[in-house]
Amino acid sequence: MRRFQSPRLLLLGFGNVGRRLVEILANPADYPGLADLGDVRLVGIVTRSHGATVDPGGLEPRRVLEDYGRNGGFRETLASDEALREIDYDVLVEMTPLDIPGRGAAAIAHVRAALESGRDAITCNKGPVAWAWRSLKELARERGRALVCETTVMDGVPVFNLVQRCLRGNTILRIEGILNSTTNYVLGEMERGASLESAVAGAQRLGVAEADPANDLEGWDAAVKVSALANVLLGADLPPEQVERESLLTVTPGRIQAAAARGVRLKVVCEAYPEDGRMVGKVNLREIPLSDPFALVSGTSSILRLTTDIAGKVVITEEDPDLSTTAYGVISDLFRVGEGR
Amino acid sequence: MRRFQSPRLLLLGFGNVGRRLVEILANPADYPGLADLGDVRLVGIVTRSHGATVDPGGLEPRRVLEDYGRNGGFRETLASDEALREIDYDVLVEMTPLDIPGRGAAAIAHVRAALESGRDAITCNKGPVAWAWRSLKELARERGRALVCETTVMDGVPVFNLVQRCLRGNTILRIEGILNSTTNYVLGEMERGASLESAVAGAQRLGVAEADPANDLEGWDAAVKVSALANVLLGADLPPEQVERESLLTVTPGRIQAAAARGVRLKVVCEAYPEDGRMVGKVNLREIPLSDPFALVSGTSSILRLTTDIAGKVVITEEDPDLSTTAYGVISDLFRVGEGR
Numbered sequence A, B: 001m002r003r004f005q006s007p008r009l010l011l012l013g014f015g016n017v018g019r020r021l022v023e024i025l026a027n028p029a030d031y032p033g034l035a036d037l038g039d040v041r042l043v044g045i046v047t048r049s050h051g052a053t054v055d056p057g058g059l060e061p062r063r064v065l066e067d068y069g070r071n072g073g074f075r076e077t078l079a080s081d082e083a084l085r086e087i088d089y090d091v092l093v094e095m096t097p098l099d100i101p102g103r104g105a106a107a108i109a110h111v112r113a114a115l116e117s118g119r120d121a122i123t124c125n126k127g128p129v130a131w132a133w134r135s136l137k138e139l140a141r142e143r144g145r146a147l148v149c150e151t152t153v154m155d156g157v158p159v160f161n162l163v164q165r166c167l168r169g170n171t172i173l174r175i176e177g178i179l180n181s182t183t184n185y186v187l188g189e190m191e192r193g194a195s196l197e198s199a200v201a202g203a204q205r206l207g208v209a210e211a212d213p214a215n216d217l218e219g220w221d222a223a224v225k226v227s228a229l230a231n232v233l234l235g236a237d238l239p240p241e242q243v244e245r246e247s248l249l250t251v252t253p254g255r256i257q258a259a260a261a262r263g264v265r266l267k268v269v270c271e272a273y274p275e276d277g278r279m280v281g282k283v284n285l286r287e288i289p290l291s292d293p294f295a296l297v298s299g300t301s302s303i304l305r306l307t308t309d310i311a312g313k314v315v316i317t318e319e320d321p322d323l324s325t326t327a328y329g330v331i332s333d334l335f336r337v338g339e340g341r
Helices: A016-026 A032-037 A061-071 A080-086 A105-116 A127-131 A133-143 A160-166 A181-191 A196-205 A220-233 A253-261 A323-340 B016-026 B032-037 B061-071 B080-086 B105-116 B127-131 B133-143 B160-166 B181-191 B196-205 B220-233 B253-261 B323-340
Strands: A008-012 A041-046 A052-059 A091-094 A120-123 A172-178 A264-275 A278-289 A302-308 A313-319 B008-012 B041-046 B052-059 B091-094 B120-123 B172-178 B264-275 B278-289 B302-308 B313-319
Touching: A008 A080, A016 A041, A016 A061, A016 A323, A032 A323, A041 A061, A041 A080, A052 A061, A080 A105, A091 A105, A091 A323, A105 A120, A105 A127, A105 A133, A120 A127, A120 A323, A127 A133, A127 A220, A133 A220, A160 A220, A160 B160, A172 A220, A181 A196, A181 A253, A181 A264, A220 A264, A220 A278, A253 A264, B008 B080, B016 B041, B016 B061, B016 B323, B032 B323, B041 B061, B041 B080, B052 B061, B080 B105, B091 B105, B091 B323, B105 B120, B105 B127, B105 B133, B120 B127, B120 B323, B127 B133, B127 B220, B133 B220, B160 B220, B172 B220, B181 B196, B181 B253, B181 B264, B220 B264, B220 B278, B253 B264
Parallel strands: A008 A041, A008 A091, A091 A120, B008 B041, B008 B091, B091 B120
Antiparallel strands: A041 A052, A172 A264, A172 A302, A264 A278, A302 A313, A313 B313, B041 B052, B172 B264, B172 B302, B264 B278, B302 B313
16 A cells, blocks of 8 residues: 555655755754654665665665765665666655756656656656656656656745646746856856856855856756746746757856946846747846846845736745755655645 | 535625626636636625625626626625525635724624634635634634635735645744835835825825725734734734834834935835744834845835745745736635635
């Protein structure tokens, strides 16, 4: 019998967010609101290059963190496809890194395998949402299972849930947001006079930018998020390759400072809206007046404006998120999976 | 048998928002998202001084609006307590005006009567939420009925739903917001040099302020909202009389302009948070730096910042609402009532 109260999780991938999630689960007394999440049990954590750990009876979260910390990884090795076949779990949490050149193929295969075997799936990997949402969602419906993805845009701040559960009855006419921390941080530094190179290096030192910042700077990460929003919230089937992108690499410090001198701020704005029967997706540099809350979104904060036909304009902002914010997205998805059972 | 798909509504009160709600229901083709709301039927609209109209088989929304518009009211007369006893309905929509001196007694009685007779209740009147939430919610639980109130704070922009359904598992540590349009509009005008009197008159001309603006200016409306937020989201039992209030009437134009000259904005900020085992509620004038999105909330817009233990700081903003935004709050509550059945 499937247990609503004791979902058994299989984590694929175990980066910063996964570790923070397990830290939260290891310290239930610190988070009284989690009492009604039920008895979440980790039955497997499987990584590509840092080993795997499996216990059908449930891994002890503190022990997992200690082992991983001491050894820089787990001792067992297990391939993800084997793990999906051989471990008995209830909910897949797909946390492997986004693979843009591969169009998310591995993560899509993981989610498909989970749903096909009658499991629920939480994807923190944006690949399945950007490139295969429609078919995966259809599969989830056929199997009567949940497929959710709250962390993929704005970390754990509710975006998908907000629309699907708190704005029911509205038609979403337009979505616009500032959704990529690296470009937002870099633009802020360049506005203060930094060169692109030193701003990127600063973002890397802070852990905001990845070692290879190209996906962020060229707008790919933002385009993937535009696809995710368009696919989940606007019913589109828009792959990131069809999202217009403007690269930050084309922007001169002069353009940024000229905008600041005119009292506006240059920001990388993501947009999605239907027009003439097709879905438009854009990642563009736009000049934002200081009277618009988009102008105030700095550093790692992000913002999303939803234009609806009945409720008007609703704006949600994530202020200074940390790893817990993103880990909360998985917790939010666990609640949602639990409600669906 | 109670019909999930065809809830029969009894409206008590029929002001601007009620009429806008009926206009929306009268034009389903304009709002495709409402298709899954089911076949909502109005079986009664009862006002205190503009008559009543009742049809157990369902009133025709267009006809209701025509009749009301032509005659400035309905022809029948019916007392609200009689209506609650004699009309067969499924969901009460309590839309009568807020009565602060009476501590919401009439609206509380309406909601209690509905719940006691096994009906669901939507209250747009803040009285039941501010002065009787705990006992009414307990009654609703006993009877297995819904009691919801989305319009009472920030119109139809999801506030209660956001916390209860999209931030589950978090403990809310602090709530702060700009929630009263009249004071916010008046402060903006005074910052631009207007006197208090002319700013209030301007707000009245725009329909932002009521004919008697005292409840807004003295912070009572905001205090009632603080109570609503504290009671529903923080589990408090805090009546508006226990919310600290600072009146706008004590503020000089000089203080406002001096703040502006220093590069900050004076705003009426609502707060609620637990401290030393008790609930603190405040409505205070605070100086807001221009880097805080609270500084950008002007006119009839409003904003709420939720500080949570796991997800961090989540801010939701309502931009330039109109009557549809508020009417949407009732629609949101109708969805929620339907989901509970």
